[in-house]
Amino acid sequence: MLLSIQRRFSSGVPNANDELSSATVDLAVANSVTVRTTTLTSDGDSAVQFWFAPILGIDSSEVSATARASWGSPSKATVFPFTAPKCLFDQTPSEQETWITVDSTCTDTAGNTLPGAFGWLEETEKKSCSATVDVDEIIPGQPGKSAPHNCDISGKTILLPVYVDKSGNGSNVEYVIDGFAAFHVTNHNWPSSSPQVNEPGCSNCAGIKGKFITLVSLEDLESFGVEELGGEELNAFFVTLSQ
Numbered sequence: 007m008l009l010s011i012q013r014r015f016s017s018g019v020p021n022a023n024d025e026l027s028s029a030t031v032d033l034a035v036a037n038s039v040t041v042r043t044t045t046l047t048s049d050g051d052s053a054v055q056f057w058f059a060p061i062l063g064i065d066s067s068e069v070s071a072t073a074r075a076s077w078g079s080p081s082k083a084t085v086f087p088f089t090a091p092k093c094l095f096d097q098t099p100s101e102q103e104t105w106i107t108v109d110s111t112c113t114d115t116a117g118n119t120l121p122g123a124f125g126w127l128e129e130t131e132k133k134s135c136s137a138t139v140d141v142d143e144i145i146p147g148q149p150g151k152s153a154p155h156n157c158d159i160s161g162k163t164i165l166l167p168v169y170v171d172k173s174g175n176g177s178n179v180e181y182v183i184d185g186f187a188a189f190h191v192t193n194h195n196w197p198s199s200s201p202q203v204n205e206p207g208c209s210n211c212a213g214i215k216g217k218f219i220t221l222v223s224l225e226d227l228e229s230f231g232v233e234e235l236g237g238e239e240l241n242a243f244f245v246t247l248s249q
Contacts, residue, residue: 083233128147163188
């Protein structure tokens with residue numbers, strides 16, 4: 007598809023008023039396409055002749071514009087301070103509603119059982135309800151946390167960091183994050199919630215309920231807290247425009 011676009015642009019497409027233009031497509035950078043358009047005259051020159059500017063000694067000039075579209079999955083984001091094991095993401099069918107609680111367990115492909123299907127992450131700022139997560143770094147946990155503060159997540163789609171390894175205990179717990187999964191939250195329950203949820207999957211539990219969904223977003227990265235792309239492709243994808 008991109009090659010057909012390149013051929014079309016290179017042959018000239020309608021430009022403002024004169025039906026002439028020239029464009030090139032650059033695919034050198036992974037997961038991005040850069041298009042540069044320039045003016046093109048009927049004799050093949052890229053410079054546009056001016057009518058009045060010659061009075062100032064400017065006879066002609068090339069007019070150009072450049073745009074870049076990039077796409078990919080997050081590798082760094084500021085998100086709800088909550089992580090779940092990747093095996094839970096792998097084993098839960100898309101669009102199936104499920105509870106992720108401290109009592110959930112799952113077994114990864116290596117046969118390792120990961121008890122406690124979520125862990126609190128260390129918040130960026132105290133009571134900020136957010137943690138900055140980079141897949142290239144070991145992320146510290148925040149054990150003993152009973153409930154988040156200043157959070158409004160029900161009915162929203164969040165980026166849930168999923169981990170592939172956990173080490174340490176107590177205040178020394180750490181997580182190796184594999185990527186970010188899009189999770190649409192439909193309910194939640196904390197020890198301080200009133201009334202307490204009592205239904206299959208959650209009987210006075212601490213956790214969130216929802217479903218993993220495929221997210222393709224053309225919105226600003228900031229609206230989901232995304233700072234960098236290039237992460238593992240799970241179910242969250244973003245397209246950005248620049249220049």
